[in-house]
Amino acid sequence: MKRMSMVILLASATNLAHAQSSVTVFGLVGGGIRWVNGTKGGATVEYSNILAPNRFGLTGTEDIGDGVKIIFRLENGFNSSNGSLATSNVLWSRAAYVGMDGTYGRLTMGRQFSSLDDLAIHLDPSEIGGADPAIVPDALLGVNYFTLDSRFNNSVKYTNGIGGAKLSASYSFGGVAGSQRAGSNYSVTASYGTGPIQAGIGYQRTYNADASQVAQNYYAGGSWQIGPVRAYLSYLALTVSGSAKNPSQRRDDVPQGGIVWQITPAIVVTAAYYDDIASNLGNVEGASGHKQTAYVIGEYFLSKRTELYVEADRNHFSGAYKADPTNLAVLKLNPGSSGITGVSMGMQTKF
Secondary structure (H helix, E strand, O other), rough: HHHHHHHHHHHHHHHHOOOOOEEEEEEEEEEEEEEEEOOOOEEEEEEEEEOOOOOOEEEEEEEOOOOEEEEEEEEEEEOOOOOOOOEEEOOOOEEEEEEEOOOOEEEEEEEEOOOOHHHHHHOOOOOOOOHHHHOOHHOOOOOOEEOOOOOEEEEEEEEEOOOEEEEEEEOOOEOOOOOOOOOOOEEEEEEEEEEOOOEEEEEEEEEEEOOOOEEEEEEEEEEEEEEOOEEEEEEEEEEEEEOOOOOOEEEEEEEEEEEEEEEEEEEEEEEEEEEEEEOHHHHHOOOOOOEEEEEEEEEEEOOOOOEEEEEEEEEEEEHHHOHHHHHHHOOOOOOEEEEEEEEEEEEEEHH
């Protein structure tokens, strides 16, 4: 009997050794003051954490042996000003997926970024991390164009790499009976990183709710570390097929670039510029214009997790872009205004 008990105990210990698991709580909380000029009704002073969205989440891994781990991520966005959800009625708005990671690559399933979004974030000076569209113009073009949702629901993504080369593909199921295309999305990317250089290309295709329109993204970009400065240069294009009401195809070409300068271990300066050259806005023939976005962010780190920041940004509009309904809504623009200027300061801490 004692021998049998010892065998059972050893077997249990062996299983535990091959199935070690961990769950980590993480998040970011920040807040500050923002002044904006050019908004509807005049200048605005508001509470804001423009540098990054507030978030709270859980991430976990379970080692099941042979170099394979089960992974999951649940991430919630919230407003530190009043404690409300960042997205109404969506608890895990920033991520909700489960998957496997190991020798044969990484497979994840659930609500998550597309493969193209992952690449564009990695090759953006501030990693498209801002909580306000005033400093993240790509967030209105490189995501789900028809819903403006930065994540894709019902999504499956696979990523694998050899050395510095990496391939990634994702597919989001539309779930519409009788139409595999309606509401769906797919994207593919290829990237390479070695030493100070990172580069990649990508393609994304998204269908609207009834598959009557399609939005396509093309992306190419890279970054180069030069001493304490990392320089970024990339190009994002968007095309949107016409509708029965407005048949012309919309097109946006967005050259962009910036730098991240690590002045000291505690001081970082980030600057970026984006020029959205648009034609046939709203799929209306001849409705063309420019949207130019520039910002500078200065960060002073009190510790590895906590920082103070100051920020200034400018969004300038010309031509048909002055009447673009999306930007009028998300930036609270005064109709016909040539743009908005904003200045922010605040602090944030990670855990």
